[in-house]
Amino acid sequence: MDFRDTPEEAAYRAEVRTWLHANAQPRTSDEQRFGEGLDDAERISAARVWQRRKAEAGYAAITWPREWGGSGGTAMQQVIYGQEEERFLVPRMVFENSIGQCLPTVAMWAAPAVRERHVPRGIVGDEIWCQLFSEPAAGSDTGGIRTRAERHGDEWLINGQKVWTSGAHFCDYGILLARSDWDKPKQKGLTMFIIDMKAPGVEIRPIHQMSGDTEFNEVFLTDVRIPDANRLGEVNGGWKVMLSTLMHERLAIGGHLPTHLHRNLIQVARTARWNGRPALDDERVKERIANAFLSQHGVELIIARGLTALSQGKEPGPEMSILKLVAGRGILDIAGFALEMAGPEGLVAHQDLGREWSFLQQLWLSAPGIRLAGGTDEILRNVVAERVLGLPGEIRTDRELPFRELER
Amino acid sequence: MNFDFSDDQRLLAQEVRRMLAETSTSTEIRRVLAGHATHSADVWNNLVGMGAAAAAIPEQFGGAGLGYLELCLIAEEAGRHLAPVPLASSFYLAAEALMRSGNEEQQQRWLPRIAGGDVIATAALADAEAWSTGPAPVFADGRLSGRFAVVPDAMIAGLLVLRAGDTLVLVDPAAPGVARHAIATLDPTRPCGEVVCTDVAAQALCGGERGAALCERVLNAAAVLLAFEQVGGATRILEIARDYALQRKAFGRQIGSFQALKHKMADVYTANELARVHAYYGAWALSCDAPELPVAAAAARVAASVAFNRAAEEGIEIHGGIGYTWEMDCHLYMRRARYLAQLIGSEHAWRTRLADALIREAA
Ligand SMILES: Cc1cc2nc3c(=O)[nH]c(=O)nc-3n(C[C@H](O)[C@H](O)[C@H](O)COP(=O)(O)OP(=O)(O)OC[C@H]3O[C@@H](n4cnc5c(N)ncnc54)[C@H](O)[C@@H]3O)c2cc1C
Numbered sequence: 001m002d003f004r005d006t007p008e009e010a011a012y013r014a015e016v017r018t019w020l021h022a023n024a025q026p027r028t029s030d031e032q033r034f035g036e037g038l039d040d041a042e043r044i045s046a047a048r049v050w051q052r053r054k055a056e057a058g059y060a061a062i063t064w065p066r067e068w069g070g071s072g073g074t075a076m077q078q079v080i081y082g083q084e085e086e087r088f089l090v091p092r093m094v095f096e097n098s099i100g101q102c103l104p105t106v107a108m109w110a111a112p113a114v115r116e117r118h119v120p121r122g123i124v125g126d127e128i129w130c131q132l133f134s135e136p137a138a139g140s141d142t143g144g145i146r147t148r149a150e151r152h153g154d155e156w157l158i159n160g161q162k163v164w165t166s167g168a169h170f171c172d173y174g175i176l177l178a179r180s181d182w183d184k185p186k187q188k189g190l191t192m193f194i195i196d197m198k199a200p201g202v203e204i205r206p207i208h209q210m211s212g213d214t215e216f217n218e219v220f221l222t223d224v225r226i227p228d229a230n231r232l233g234e235v236n237g238g239w240k241v242m243l244s245t246l247m248h249e250r251l252a253i254g255g256h257l258p259t260h261l262h263r264n265l266i267q268v269a270r271t272a273r274w275n276g277r278p279a280l281d282d283e284r285v286k287e288r289i290a291n292a293f294l295s296q297h298g299v300e301l302i303i304a305r306g307l308t309a310l311s312q313g314k315e316p317g318p319e320m321s322i323l324k325l326v327a328g329r330g331i332l333d334i335a336g337f338a339l340e341m342a343g344p345e346g347l348v349a350h351q352d353l354g355r356e357w358s359f360l361q362q363l364w365l366s367a368p369g370i371r372l373a374g375g376t377d378e379i380l381r382n383v384v385a386e387r388v389l390g391l392p393g394e395i396r397t398d399r400e401l402p403f404r405e406l407e408r
Numbered sequence: 409m410n411f412d413f414s415d416d417q418r419l420l421a422q423e424v425r426r427m428l429a430e431t432s433t434s435t436e437i438r439r440v441l442a443g444h445a446t447h448s449a450d451v452w453n454n455l456v457g458m459g460a461a462a463a464a465i466p467e468q469f470g471g472a473g474l475g476y477l478e479l480c481l482i483a484e485e486a487g488r489h490l491a492p493v494p495l496a497s498s499f500y501l502a503a504e505a506l507m508r509s510g511n512e513e514q515q516q517r518w519l520p521r522i523a524g525g526d527v528i529a530t531a532a533l534a535d536a537e538a539w540s541t542g543p544a545p546v547f548a549d550g551r552l553s554g555r556f557a558v559v560p561d562a563m564i565a566g567l568l569v570l571r572a573g574d575t576l577v578l579v580d581p582a583a584p585g586v587a588r589h590a591i592a593t594l595d596p597t598r599p600c601g602e603v604v605c606t607d608v609a610a611q612a613l614c615g616g617e618r619g620a621a622l623c624e625r626v627l628n629a630a631a632v633l634l635a636f637e638q639v640g641g642a643t644r645i646l647e648i649a650r651d652y653a654l655q656r657k658a659f660g661r662q663i664g665s666f667q668a669l670k671h672k673m674a675d676v677y678t679a680n681e682l683a684r685v686h687a688y689y690g691a692w693a694l695s696c697d698a699p700e701l702p703v704a705a706a707a708a709r710v711a712a713s714v715a716f717n718r719a720a721e722e723g724i725e726i727h728g729g730i731g732y733t734w735e736m737d738c739h740l741y742m743r744r745a746r747y748l749a750q751l752i753g754s755e756h757a758w759r760t761r762l763a764d765a766l767i768r769e770a771a
Contacts, residue, residue: 001411001412001413001477001688001691001692001695002410002692002696003689003692003698004409005409262766262770266766266767280767286759286760286763286767287756287759287760290710290760290763291759293703294710294711294762295682297689297707298682298685298686298711301411301685301688301689302682302685304409304685305411305412305685305688307409307411319681322678322681378671380674381670381675382670382674384678385671386670388674388677389646389670389677390650390654391650391653391654391664391669391670391673392654392661392662392665394665394667395661395665
């Protein structure tokens with residue numbers, strides 16, 4: 001057991017650091033974020049530029065195999081890169097879905113020509129991807145998808161509605177799950193496609209989130225034509241393709257909880273005053289600081305276990321599901337308590353209070369979304385109970401019946 | 409980075425698990441519970457005989473000379489099987505104090521006997537002023553006076569390491585002026601005693617580290633090792649509850665298919681794994697004496713105390729009425745969870761220690 005970098009890891013870290021110093025500005029504080037003052041379009045084009053630069057240096061798709069155009073590196077290298085990049089003022093997140101899930105799915109399932117067409121462009125930042133699975137009536141229950149895919153010769157005609165599609169408003173392509181057979185049971189009649197987000201019939205309406213941002217969208221699909229060549233996997237084999245996407249999502253182990261959060265809490269407690277004394281003198285405040293560290297550092301350690309499993313050639317299993325359970329609840333508690341310490345002043349909108357408050361308030365507003373996206377807390381508990389502890393699955397009435405016959 | 413134990417370390421743990429599965433049975437634990445024995449001699453002889461208990465004691469003092477990582481895994485197995493033996497008293501606490509600060513003569517005299525099981529040693533290291541009522545123990549001019557209210561394994565110990573202020577003192581329980589008597593506690597499978605010293609001739613530990621820093625260091629090591637016992641116990645009682653939930657039926661189905669119980673067990677699992685990763689980190693910090701040890705040890709202790717108490721409480725709830733009976737082992741886990749969580753100071757006190765260490769670090 002050893003927490004320090006191995007000599008190879010240290011060498012990789014040094015190389016990454018040197019490259020970042022030559023190509024980006026270091027951040028001056030934990031809370032500083034890239035793109036303050038830029039509008040959406042400017043942020044996206046800055047992200048494309050940064051992605052290209054990373055691709056040229058071999059940092060855009062570190063863990064992908066070389067035949068996909070990746071660097072054939074380890075998950076540990078990916079994490080080292082992420083840790084180092086976090087200290088610089090560079091665009092993050094825009095390509096997360098592309099590189100993390102969508103393009104690996106394309107690389108795995110697309111015909112060679114289609115793969116050659118898209119994967120290299122994705123890596124260098126020319127194409128950004130999103131994931132169109134969820135629908136108004138199919139969220140946790142992804143198998144309930146009603147978007148219709150009808151085959152007409154060499155083409156498919158798509159009609160329906162997707163929702164909560166992160167980044168759809170700036171993405172070029174997406175992977176889309178649709179119902180191709182209504183007479184089969186729900187999970188057996190789905191097919192996965194590549195969809196051109198700029199194609200006729202694709203209408204994107206941004207959704208105003210509780211955080212004030214508009215990161216996800218409704219996507220209406222009316223007679224959208226998709227060539228059969230852009231099908232991923234078998235007809236009616238979409239469920240299997242989707243599971244592989246989710247597996248990539250799980251393998252894309254990344255920071256889920258800012259590593260400096262307990263320091264933010266300590267900082268706030270130093271300045272906030274309770275009963276005429278610094279809040280930091282209060283034992284109850286200290287308890288909350290200790291609890292914050294337990295979840296925040298716990299998340300890092302759970303990731304470290306996953307990385308170790310990967311380095312031993314094992315796949316991190318469903319036990320990694322606890323990561324998001326700990327992180328989501330942790331962020332809500334920690335950020336909420338930081339705001340609470342300031343009393344009524346904690347309510348003042350962030351613009352007036354400076355960068356640290358802005359960071360904490362935005363974090364607090366984002367936490368409910370973290371608990372939902374990519375599997376709700378309840379679904380994750382089911383996963384732990386069933387796949388880790390071996391408890392029985394939920395009683396279901398919808399598994400065998402043709403989808404057509406299921407009640408709405 | 410490598411956040412796992414080695415294959416050799418796992419192999420040793422498996423051997424210990426096999427031995428404990430055979431010897432540390434419910435029947436054996438219940439002999440101690442009923443007061444027929446102070447500890448299980450069978451389990452103890454095996455643990456000592458295998459060289460497992462003395463894993464972290466150097467070979468020159470009769471130990472196995474392996475290290476803390478090995479001892480951590482052995483602790484996990486001991487916790488898993490509720491081993492009714494003075495492992496913590498003798499090895500995590502007393503031997504640890506001697507290794508950190510005994511002089512050559514003190515180490516030569518005691519460590520080989522502890523390692524070989526000839527002497528069971530124990531220690532009372534918590535800062536007495538923190539929660540005891542009476543006057544604080546005093547050590548001056550080679551003489552110790554004071555009352556130590558709850559000393560684990562006091563009645564079977566051949567050596568006591570007692571704390572007076574920030575001095576650790578070696579006391580022979582047979583010396584004139586030492587009075588001890590057994591006390592009933594919430595976990596009778598791990599008996600304790602009260603020790604009263606009246607002007608007892610004794611020797612301070614006087615090599616290596618001293619003072620408050622020494623006490624902290626020994627407590628931090630014990631915190632990590634106890635966390636492994638807690639993680640072991642918490643994991644086991646969850647398995648027992650899960651197995652029962654698969655077998656017991658109500659309303660025409662397995663009770664383990666009710667989502668309320670599934671989610672309860674998922675939450676217990678999450679708390680257990682959170683405790684496990686913090687314990688692993690503590691093991692690493694302990695094994696290489698990293699500057700992170702105070703934070704890592706306190707985090708491991710708090711997370712593991714929370715996890716084991718909760719897993720044991722929910723273990724009974726999941727069993728229903730049968731879980732509340734003397735005959736089922738559920739209460740043994742709940743008792744042991746409480747014992748381990750308070751043995752070297754409460755979860756609450758350790759949370760404060762964790763916060764203080766974090767605040768120092770952030771200054
Ligand atoms: C910020 C954000 C970004 C997202 N990005 C994308 C994206 O890019 N692409 C995409 O396809 N989707 C995306 N989603 C959608 C997300 O995957 C779904 O919101 C999520 O799966 C939940 O589905 P739902 O919203 O329909 O809620 P529902 O499934 O209706 O859930 C409502 C409540 O019921 C509970 N529930 C449901 N089933 C069970 C069960 N079996 N047992 C116990 N409780 C249950 C849920 O836990 C929840 O509390 C995003 C969501 C968010 C919040």
